[in-house]
Amino acid sequence: MKIWIDADACPRVIKDIVYRASARLGIPVCLVANNDLSRAHSPLVSSVRVSASDNAADDYIVEHAAPTDLVITADIPLAARIVARDGVAIDPRGDVYTEENVGERLSTRNLLNELREAGIVQGGPEPLGMTDRQKFASALDRLLTRRLKERR
Incomplete structure (x- = not known):
């Protein structure tokens, strides 16, 4: 099992939560982005820099992630794939x-x-809050625990 992070837009606090879970459970993490990334100083964390073309990071993750892996992304088309x-x-x-x-x-x-392009709706999602961070950490823990039990 591996954790893949669509890292271009992933908040640092979320990456930090994943790094802690990775260290605690011994699960490798791979960050995929089209720009340079700083990463945790851990042998479990690697990074891949892809081309700047549209969907290059998404394509890389889809090609390399196994069904037993976990992908972290806010990109809904990538999640759908x-x-x-x-x-x-x-x-x-x-x-x-x-x-x-x-x-x-x-x-x-x-x-x-479409509504944004037409000027009807402006802005994007609210900033990530403490409740979101806690919800992410809990969901990540549940998913990883379930995945690890399935492997046994």
Whole structure:
């Protein structure tokens, strides 16, 4: 099992939570981004720099993540691709993407993008708050615990 992080837009505090879980459980982490990344000083944490082309990081993660891995991303199209391959993805706010919810989230995302382009809606999601961090940490712990039990 490995944890993949779509790292270009992943908040530092979320990466730190993942690094702590990785160290505690001995699970490798791979950050994928199209720019240089600072990373934790741990042999369990690696990084991959991909080209700056659209979806390069997403494509890399989809090509390399196994169904037993966990992907952390706020990118709903990437999450949809992971779920379609029977993988597990979680967003930085602690919401787990599933077959049941990813299609609806993708539709909502597309609608909001259209409304933003038309100038009807402005802005994006609220900043990550303490509740979001706690929800993420709890969801991550639950997913990793379940995955580790499945491996035994």
